Amino acid sequence: MRKVLVLNTTYEPLNVCSVRRALVLLLKDKAEVLEEAGASFHSERAVYPVPLVIRLRSYVHVPRRTTMRITRRAVFARDRHRCQYCGSDRHLTVDHVVPRSKGGRDTWDNVVTSCAPCNRKKADRPPQSAGLRLLARPRAPEPSAFVLLYVDHVHEAWRPYLSFAS
Numbered sequence: 001m002r003k004v005l006v007l008n009t010t011y012e013p014l015n016v017c018s019v020r021r022a023l024v025l026l027l028k029d030k031a032e033v034l035e036e037a038g039a040s041f042h043s044e045r046a047v048y049p050v051p052l053v054i055r056l057r058s059y060v061h062v063p064r065r066t067t068m069r070i071t072r073r074a075v076f077a078r079d080r081h082r083c084q085y086c087g088s089d090r091h092l093t094v095d096h097v098v099p100r101s102k103g104g105r106d107t108w109d110n111v112v113t114s115c116a117p118c119n120r121k122k123a124d125r126p127p128q129s130a131g132l133r134l135l136a137r138p139r140a141p142e143p144s145a146f147v148l149l150y151v152d153h154v155h156e157a158w159r160p161y162l163s164f165a166s
């Protein structure tokens, strides 16, 4: 099912919606199309391009997203579904770099995607004590990275509007 990226008047990514929802916004003149697919959508009266990115005509005030909420899904999405110790994409779990039992917190710089074997090997130790090394230093994702929660891959046409994907 194709998704549409919805931008605020400021071009800031707001959310992701279905093509159907985007067409309703366009038909009501509440949004304009910024990027479209080659395919067309036929209604009884007219032919419309299939939107890929739309921009709302009036500003929607949203509390500024500073950090994404930490969930399994969000951690996996940030880490592109790869174990941050060995790169595996199978049997993924969430690991606390500094274990909770050692005072490690639920913060973006302390949670990483780990495959079950690496997680077992690491057990209740910091990575270096278990002979493991992080492939990258974990950080809070860019605010616009929330779109990764809605799609499996970022459409090429979306990239110019997403700071993390450019």
Ligand SMILES: [Zn+2]
Binding pocket: 083, 084, 085, 086, 087, 088, 114, 115, 116, 117, 118, 119
């Ligand atoms: Zn691993």
